[in-house]
């Protein structure tokens with residue numbers, strides 16, 4: 001069975017202003033990667049807009065409504081120091097979250113085994129009632145909640161290898177024993193969260209912080225010792241990946257030294273766990289990645305492993 005790609009042109013229209021690292025060019029890089037011979041056969045579907053009800057499963061409804069009402073007709077509205085809304089943001093932020101719900105629906109319907117959501121802005125810093133770190137709505141968490149609410153799944157896991165800690169996802173998951181979140185990330189680094197001693201209500205949070213300049217060996221050890229056994233023990237019915245590529249050695253926003261091979265290796269390990277527990281089902285959602293080459297090559301390595309069945 002195939003790997004589906006969910007994306008949408010509207011995701012280019014979220015304008016973050018000059019010099020902002022989370023730029024439309026990032027999605028252009030990902031689309032160029034998807035046009036390579038290795039991936040151009042993958043079926044692409046338009047990401048639908050998430051509904052307010054879907055967003056309100058993990059966000060405060062007041063927050064969702066306030067964001068949608070804040071959309072500017074011209075210029076920018078600033079939600080936090082580095083998170084802005086532009087006139088084109090509405091479609092982007094709704095489709096970024098909606099892509100994951102649609103991916104869940106497709107995978108649960110047996111239309112595909114895997115899906116990759118090539119969307120922006122990223123989502124994993126968005127908290128229940130707060131935009132932060134380029135993120136407005138928490139795309140992967142919205143999808144995980146959709147898997148439970150619309151498809152009756154009881155155990156859903158997210159593994160996040162973005163270089164930043166997914167504080168938003170952790171905040172939404174830590175009190176719910178049916179949700180599992182594991183993260184490798186650089187520490188110290190923005191947003192300053194994600195300590196190893198945080199375990200959630202039921203050992204359902206796993207943080208593996210890595211010191212700056214950690215590379216393949218440290219990443220793979222953290223995955224093998226901390227992350228993969230915990231996912232295995234949790235035995236999810238559906239596995240999500242918060243796929244950020246800003247831990248790539250080339251990335252300008254952090255100092256981890258991951259290689260393309262690391263992204264492929266990590267994805268293969270996660271696919272193997274999905275084969276064991278989830279009937280092979282994996283839904284991957286793009287998070288960060290701010291070097292064009294690091295993003296393109298990391299993404300290609302990830303997709304290669306995701307497609308392999």
Ligand SMILES: [Zn+2]
Nearest residue numbers: 162164246288
């Ligand atoms: Zn990041």
